[in-house]
Amino acid sequence: MIEIRNVTKQFQSRGQSELFTALDDVSLTIGKGEFVSLLGPSGCGKSTLMNLVAGLETATGSVEVAGKQVKGPGPDRVVVFQEHALFPWLTVLENVAFGLKQKGIGKKERTELAMEQIRSVHLSKFVDRYPHELSGGMRQRAAIARALAMDPDILLMDEPFAALDEQTRLILHRELEDIWLRTKKTILFVTHNIREAVMLSDRVVVMSTRPGAIKKEFKVQAARPRHKADSLLHHVENSIMECLRDEIDKVIKEEMGDEYSLKKDAVPGDSDPGMGSGI
């Protein structure tokens, strides 16, 4: 369904003549209906890779969706961003119906379609609220409803829950899994959070940094709906942490320079209770 082949992406860094390689010869295939997460330290190219699939960036190599070369954004792919995705001057209903209006769908039908998605994310009581009158979790639910209303084949989610508190995030994990099980959409999900990736995904693609590349893939074959006590999830989480240790080390070293040797113990070990909180 999504076929990324030998993609290399370079950027011109400001004030420098050399090109910066953000992605180096990346290849990845994502099956129809699969839930895949991109996980890796800051700057490893997760968002760049997602933007290529969204058609918001171009690169050398090839990105195909359903057998067709991606040449720009399309109705088959909708992006859900971390924040600021809703129009502040529109209500929840108007936000969710916005894309349908752009498509030329009449008011009655678009209200029905929007309401169906609003109900699916449990926001029926808040249809007339403006974004600033909602909690962060409600705003992300509305953003998901707006994406679903367009009925895309593929949802591209760029750290959609990163700004939420832990409790809300756990609730939204459950809701997103329900939506995915019900709709069978293909989901490509970017996150820093190992536990989030493992809880949600069929496959976690771990990326390495400088240059951004795929380091290793982990299949998560735990039963659905997922239960956080499932020992298989913990096993995969530990394996991913082990795989990422070098990458985290590399990023800390670059950021801290000479001070690094003093703080080396700060790199978490596999028994670290905070490993689910992010990298």
Ligand SMILES: Nc1ncnc2c1ncn2[C@@H]1O[C@H](COP(=O)(O)OP(=O)(O)OP(=O)(O)O)[C@@H](O)[C@H]1O
């Ligand atoms: N438009 C751009 N111009 C120049 N450099 C860019 C541009 N976009 C991204 N980069 C660089 O490419 C690298 C990869 O960025 P990207 O945002 O894809 O990483 P990421 O893994 O999503 O990071 P984070 O987790 O911090 O969001 C970074 O070093 C970033 O500074």
